[in-house]
């Protein structure tokens with residue numbers, strides 16, 4: 088049985104404050120009306136990417152932010168670099184700020200990377216690396232932009248007719264004019280679960296993870312499966328445990344490996360059945376962690392470098408895994424009876 092935790096519901100009600108409805112209606116209109124969308128694009132914010140790497144700028148506080156340009160700046164840059172100004176029309180709508188400023192993203196991979204970086208005073212940084220540099224507030228928009236740009240770049244042809252597909256101005260769909268087929272951006276559903284035995288939580292790592300990083304168990308849902316079935320299967324496959332109860336926490340879009348819709352849950356196993364049998368084709372390691380070990384890992388702020396003593400650290404704050412681990416730790420602290 089799926090239970091909804093209050094953090095997710097709180098987040099929903101906070102978003103339904105004044106201005107939200109008008110912003111949503113405005114976005115819908117831009118997706119449906121190419122002429123309006125093209126007009127709005129002339130006076131909007133644009134996030135630049137180069138071969139799917141976002142343009143980041145260093146802030147005064149030595150942190151990083153995605154570079155935000157106005158469409159007029161982009162047009163000037165295109166002109167100065169001798170590029171066709173119509174490239175701006177390939178921008179894809181990604182959102183609307185709380186100040187009602189529409190936001191688009193554009194891949195300028197056709198232009199010389201160094202020349203654009205010089206013009207903008209920033210650097211195009213690979214998305215995986217960007218995720219460790221950006222804040223919780225900025226990362227989701229950059230992830231959404233990259234996912235949509237990637238989808239357009241890999242869906243140029245109709246899978247039924249082989250004919251080219253054509254995007255609408257907002258970039259929310261592509262149409263095959265020959266068959267009439269309409270294609271929408273796709274995401275793969277993924278379940279991510281923090282398993283607890285009441286006293287410890289279970290984290291695993293794949294060999295592809297950065298050294299020392301552990302995360303909650305995750306896996307792609309198979310066709311026809313419910314969220315709960317996928318969760319039970321993944322935990323059984325990866326560590327040979329049978330989970331007892333499941334509660335839903337929250338969800339997020341995740342741009343890796345392509346575009347995943349992550350659904351985050353907590354689950355428990357009986358303290359009498361915690362022996363792990365790890366499938367090493369999927370996981371390099373999996374271990375039970377105490378609250379003390381999790382508290383230490385949550386405090387690691389800088390990424391360990393090669394040669395540093397091996398420390399356990401966790402996915403960044405804006406990863407759903409981090410939220411699940413922090414929720415578990417908070418509940419454990421609340422449950423702990425001080426001696």
Ligand SMILES: NC(=O)C1=CN([C@@H]2O[C@H](COP(=O)(O)OP(=O)(O)OC[C@H]3O[C@@H](n4cnc5c(N)ncnc54)[C@H](OP(=O)(O)O)[C@@H]3O)[C@@H](O)[C@H]2O)C=CC1
Pocket residue numbers: 275277279302303304305306307321341343344347349369402406407408409
């Ligand atoms: N946001 C977060 O906090 C976290 C996000 N994640 C994300 O969760 C995702 C899933 O976790 P992971 O443990 O890798 O998943 P799985 O345990 O399902 O294993 C991945 C394997 O599943 C197969 N697979 C099945 N369906 C798909 C599909 N639609 N797309 C890609 N591969 C598929 C592939 O096998 P084959 O190559 O043999 O075909 C792939 O190598 C990862 O992309 C990861 O980035 C993971 C942890 C934390």
Ligand SMILES: [Mg+2]
Pocket residue numbers: 304305306325369
């Ligand atoms: Mg997995």
